[in-house]
Amino acid sequence: MGTEEAAELEAALTAAQAAAPVPPLARLAPILVDVAARLDTGRGFCLLRGLPFDRHGAAAAEATLLELCTHLGKRLSAEGSPVARLIGPVPEAGAASGPPRFHSEACDAIALLCLANTPDAAPHVLISAGAVHNEIMRRDRAALAELYEPAPLIEEGAVVERAVFTMTEGAFAARYTRYAVEEAAAAPQPGAAPLSAGLRPAFDLLDAVCAEAPLMLKLEPRPGDLLLFNPHLIWKRRTLTEAAAGDPEAPQEFRRLRITMEHSRRTGAAGA
Template structure:
C-alpha cells in the first residue's frame, strides 16, 4: 500500500494588526488606562470575596475586558492594563483580584501546582546569555501582574511572531518551510511533535520551542530518524531574527500594571524565573496566570 505524502507547506506573508515592529506602535496602541469607577468595581469584588459574599457584576469593566479579548485574538496580540487596584491590598489580595479578573477573560489553565505562579527576575542565567528564549506555553493568554519592578530591572521584550515569520521569509524561504514542518520535542516529560509556525483554517499560530526540540534530539527514540541538517540552520536563523532590535518592543511595567499577551501571536523573552510562594522579596516580582479562552488559535492550529 502506498502511503500518501503530506504536501509541503507553502508559507505566505502574514498581515494584519498582529504583525508589527517596535517602530509601528506607540504606548497608546497597547496601553489601556482604567478609570477610578472601573477600579472601584474590582475593589468591590475583592471585598465580597474576602467576606465570602456573592461578587457584584463588573458592568463598567465588561467593555474593557471585551476589548482585551479582541486585542489578544484579532488585534496586536497584547495589551497592558494600568489603573486597576492590584497594588492597594498586598500580594495575597492581588492574587485574588487577578484570579477574579482572569475568570472574566477565560478559564485558568488546568494542571499541577497553584493556578497563580510567583516570578522574580532576572533568572539565574541572566537575560542576555545565549540566544533569546521566549514563552511557549500551551495557552491562549498569559497575564503578568507587576508587584515590584526596580528602575534598573531589565525591560519586558515582546516580538510579533508574524513579523518574525515575515523576516525569516524575506531572508530564506527554504528555511521558513522547515519551520512549518512538525519536529519531535519533549515538553513536561512527554514526547510529541509540533511545528513552529502553523496555518489551519486561516488561523496563524506560532510556538517557539527550541529547547524542547533539542531535548528530543539529545534523547533519540529507537528507529527514529535524526533531525534534518537544515533544522539547526532554520532555528539559528529564527534566533537571529528574534534578536533584531528593530522587531523588539520593550515595556517597563509599573507596580499594579497587568500585561496580557497571546503566546500564539506574541512572544515574550524570558527575563523571569518561577520561585516558591514563600521565597524572599525581590526587586522585580510578578504574578503569572495562564488562561484558555473560548476562541483558541491553539486548538484550531493544533488539531488532535
C-alpha cells in the same frame, strides 16, 4: 478605564483583602471582552496600566486577578494555586552561547501582573511572531519552509511533533521551544524521524531575527500594571523566575496566570 470601572476594581480588591468573596466585575466585563478580541485577532497583547492591584496585598490581588480572568477564558489547571509567583532577575536564555531566545507557552493567553518592580530592573521584551515569520520569509524561504515542518519535541514529559509556524483555517499560530526540540533530538525515541539537516540553521536564523532590536518591544512594568498577551502571536523573553515556597518578599514581585480561551490557536501534534 473610566471612573466607574476603576471603582468596581477597587471594591473587588477591598472585598478580597477582607477575605470576602470577590464580587462580579460587571462594569469591567465589556472592557475585558475587547481585551479578549485584541488577544485573539488584534495585536496579540494589551497593557492595562494604573490599576490598584498593588495596594491591597498579594492575596487580594491574586483573588481579584482570578475573577477578572474568568471574562477571558478558563485558567489552566495546575497543582496548588493556578497563580504563579515570579521574582527576578534571571539570566537570559542563550546569553552565554548565542542570541537571547524568546519562547512561548502551551496556553491561549498569559496574564502577568506587576506588584512590585525596581527602576533599574531589566525591561520585559516582547516580539511579534508574525513579524519574525515575515522577516524570515524575506531572507530565506527554504528556512521558513523548515519551520512549517513538524519536528519531535519534549512537552510535559512526552514526545510530540509540532511545527514552529502553523496556519489552520486561516488562523496563524506560532510555538517556539528550541530547547524542547534539542532535548528530543539528544535522546531520540525508537522509530522517531531524525531532525532534518535544515532545521538547526533555520532555528539559528530565527534566533538571530529575534535578537534584532528593531523587532523588539520593551516594556517597563509598573506596580499595578497588568500585561496580557497571546503566546501564539507574541513571544516574550524570560526575565523572571518562579519563586520557591517560603522565599521572602523580593524587590520584583509578579503574578502569572495561564488561560485557555474559547477560540484556541493551540497547535496539536504533527502541526495540527
